Amino acid sequence: MGKWDANKKLKRDSLLNTSFELFTSQGINQTSISDIVKKAGVAKGTFYLYFKDKYDIRNRLIAKKSNQLFSAAYDDLLKEDLHTAEDKIIFMMKHILIELAENHMLLTLIYKDLSWALFKEAMTTDGEDTETDILHIMTEMFEESEVKYHNPELMMFMIVEMVSSAGYSSIIHKQPLPLDELLPELEQSVRGIMHAHEL
Structure with missing residues (x-):
């Protein structure tokens, strides 16, 4: 990576990190582009380059x-048998x-958007934003599986929507159960959805 590219990435990352800090501390509606560029130490025109x-910056x-969450889970999955x-x-x-x-700031940012549509967007977004090729991993996981599934994308849609909604309520409101008590119930439900989609 050349000096110009490195500088470009540095500015873009600074804008993303500053946005994350402001969106999670004061909310997106209370955060202006002026707030972001001032705190990031860049000109407003620089914001519009990216x-x-x-x-748009919130979605990215x-x-x-979301991709970082998946990447960390996948990295740890590789250590399991x-x-x-x-x-x-x-x-x-x-x-x-x-x-x-363990990271309520992150949950605050993504909870409404932790959906299959967003999950899929994270899979297919450009290389600047991702560490792991999630779409490839998921496709490979189902192709290599001895058990085959009818419409795996629909199955994953239902799983992600259920887990994200129930998980948010459990983490934030401890409803209907605290997370440690909910996890076994979610596991049973996910297994039920997957079994229902087996060919």
Whole structure:
């Protein structure tokens, strides 16, 4: 990476990091582009070189953070001796929910957008925002599975939507159960969805 590219990445990362800090501390509606550029120490024109508006930077930030969550779960999954797609999905689900429970700022940013649509966007976003090729990993996981599934994308949609909604309520409101009590119930539900989609 040349000096110009490194400088460009530094400014872009500074804008993303500053946005994360401001969005999570004061909310997106109370954060202006002027607030972001002032705190990041860049000109307003620099912001528009990388992002259309504050909602664009929020979406990219959510995709980046979602990808980081998945990447960390996948890295730890590689250290485990799990063989079925079902066990791998359960492991990653638990890993991500525990990480979110330990990082309320991150949960505050992404909870409304921790959905299959966003998850899929994180899979296919450009290389600048991702560490792991999530789409490839998920596709490979299902292709290598001895058990085959009818419409795995629909199955994952239902799993991600259920887990994200129930997980948020559990982490923030301890409803219907605290997370440590909810995880076994979620595991049973995820396994039920996966079994229902087996061919």
